[in-house]
Amino acid sequence: MKTRRVTAGVASVLALSLGAAACGGGGDDNDGNGGNGKKDAALTSIVNPSSKKGGTVTYEHSDVPDSLDPGNTYYGWVQNFSRLYGRTLTTFKPAAGKEGLEVVPDLAESLGKSSPDAKTWTYKLRAGVKFQDGTPVTSKDVKYAIERSNFAPEALSNGPTYFKSYLEGGDKYQGPYKDKSAEGIKSIETPDDRTIVFKLKQPFADFDYLATFSQTAPVPKAKDNGAKYVQNIVSSGPYQFQSYEEGRGATLVRNPQWDAKTDPIRKALPDKVTIKFKVNQVTIDNDLLSNKITADAAGTGVAPQTQPKVLAGKNAGQTDSSYAGATQYIALNLKVAPFDNIHCRKAVQWGLDKQSVLDAMGGTPKGDVATTLLPPSVNGYTKFDTYATEGHKGNAAKAKEELKACGKPNGFNTILTARSDRPAEVAQATAVQASLKKIGINVEIKQFPAGKYFSNFAGVPSYVHENKLGMLSMAWGADWPTGYGFLDQIVNGAAIKPSGGNNLMELDDPKINKALTDAIANTDDAARTKAWGEIDKMVLDNASVVPVVYRKNLLLRPQSATNVTVTQAYLGMYDYLLMSSSK
CATH class of the missing domain: 3.40.190.10 (Periplasmic binding protein-like II)
Known part of the structure; x- marks a missing residue:
């Protein structure tokens, strides 16, 4: 969700x-x-x-x-x-x-x-x-x-x-x-x-x-x-x-x-x-610090620029660093070139310095580097790292091999979306831009309001295709606390909608769709739980999702x-x- x-x-x-x-x-x-x-x-x-x-x-x-x-x-x-x-x-x-x-x-x-x-x-x-x-x-x-x-x-x-x-x-x-x-x-x-x-x-x-x-x-x-x-x-x-x-x-x-x-x-x-x-998010943070309001309704935590002041000040005892049960990731749209080519998608997977992205978002208080789509707190999570790099800092050599394989040896240009009112997401996008530039992928950042992000922009395939939005910032938490509750609406082809959609990759893989359907119909709890981790691996093998951070608020x-x-x-x-x- x-x-x-x-x-x-x-x-x-x-x-x-x-x-x-x-x-x-x-x-x-x-x-x-x-x-x-x-x-x-x-x-x-x-x-x-x-x-x-x-x-x-x-x-x-x-x-x-x-x-x-x-x-x-x-x-x-x-x-x-x-x-x-x-x-x-x-x-x-x-x-x-x-x-x-x-x-x-x-x-x-x-x-x-x-x-x-x-x-x-x-x-x-x-x-x-x-x-x-x-x-x-x-x-x-x-x-x-x-x-x-x-x-x-x-x-x-x-x-x-x-x-x-x-x-x-x-x-x-x-x-x-x-x-x-x-x-x-x-x-x-x-x-x-x-x-x-x-x-x-x-x-x-x-x-x-x-x-x-x-x-x-x-x-x-x-x-x-x-x-x-x-x-x-x-x-x-x-x-x-x-x-x-x-x-x-x-x-x-x-x-x-x-x-x-x-x-x-x-x-x-x-x-x-x-x-x-x-x-404004910083205004909200200041209103909380001065006791003018009861809570920030978004529930995603203070802005990166407020974080040091809060943690080092007298209000540190009024903070809760909560695991959000959510993964921050980048969706690579399969209908927008060059991400219709799996090797171009894999170039991003290998080339991204995830640690630099987490640092830009606020470091450890904002979460841990992600290697899977399912976060560790969801029933069905299986630990693996399909695109493992030392220190999660990326591997330029492997990224360039994939660029050559996808016919873009000198890199390519693309667009990355971010929600304008979410400072941490904008900071993430900026770090992604800097990281991928090192391997020749030039990223233009376009910002959209969160309230209309899915209904008017990132969740509208026609808009995405027309405006060539190849990379889309996304954060997702389980609709309910099982692997199916997390995965279905973001990786199932049946979840693709004309607007308001959440499968931002437009992933419609018959094998993944069938695996989801078979698993939720299985009344054996253990088998069902195991299946969610296997489906997660299938999605990462497809390379259309780039997990970035297991989020904290x-x-x-x-x-x-x-x-x-x-x-x-x-x-x-x-x-x-x-x-x-x-x-």
Whole structure:
């Protein structure tokens, strides 16, 4: 995901006690001004615990979201944030440390009931859940939410399409905006207002993870107006939108129809939540240091230029260096010359000085040099290095051999993209440019805004081809904590979309596609886990992905932030469902 998830064995998660949904939050009741000064404390505990109601939680973000519509987003921070106003069938437990990786029931009463072959999954909704207008939430509202989010790319193109890929008849259903029938897709059944049944065309052992997606947050059909729904989202959670300004921000206030008796995992302590977009990253860092805001919504850590000041100053004890469960990599587009030639791709693999790139991004606090696509924290990771060089500094001789083999002995020109509001990514691109210049590959850097990066630019094949964007900066974390949850949407040919796509290489290798399909259908946990590492090797052999860094986030928590803990379920950012403020 454009931010998301880390590890825990599938079997152990699915075997959780259904009573494990209580929110982990610590029992201390304080004024929110103490206990906030120990480095990395939020990695394994809840910092500054409080049960005090009231106050305002304030977020800032350096760009804009792809969308705050739960059915039209793929950014992990939005998946995290949207739990304030959208309840999904299941979710990750709001708790510290490893507990935060547990999948627990949310809108549903329990985890899914699976058929023996894992092709049919049934959920029953909790009784008494209402939308903000007082109407009951029904299974039909969940079905409609999935239909609009997976089957209507003409209106909602940002999110993943797992349901479309795995539901029976998913390749034929045209979505609710084109198919006006009352029945909708037949493979989602709603026999009564509280029961929803999913009929899959093949076994899918990870389905409870899929049910955590914001795409399962209910949407009343009568209130939906496609892409414009973001302007009037109907809440099923503890907060509703008081205001929303496109590109500027939003304010959330309490939803009077939310009933804590139907929601055992949310404490909903703040009275108000505000978020402001398009704030310079260094300004955000300074606002955290001066205690003006509660958190940086992006959850990707302070800017490289802020990092030395933070680590050497009095605020070092308010930092959490969190593994993000994500890999920063460069996608080499197979449809843009000369990367349609594997030897040109391998020239980049051998020629890149990865250590210099990590140093430019901020060094060890920002992560470790990557040699695989799967990060070490994801179930299925296998350690290997297909293009091993001494000190990860590249091998110019081997790179030049590959350049000769691809018919470009003197090198070539190409374009590398980066997101303009992400200083670390821009620094990475600059280091890549300097590194590859040494072997004759001349890289021009083009920057794009993060909020539209996938919907308008890097995720739009026609735009990529027309503008000859050969190298595309990318960071990805697992959609859920297994190899499939990490790999499918970025290396499967079925994930290539006209816009909003994440397979930036446009990799469509029949052997890789089949290996993914076969593995997720395998109900043997050990065999499935082994397969993910083997698929990772297949991708690196193809040379279309250049792993750069296993990412870390240097997060900063201000003194006024209460109930602060890192959630590895959402790429190592803070858990926004728990976070409150003493201000």
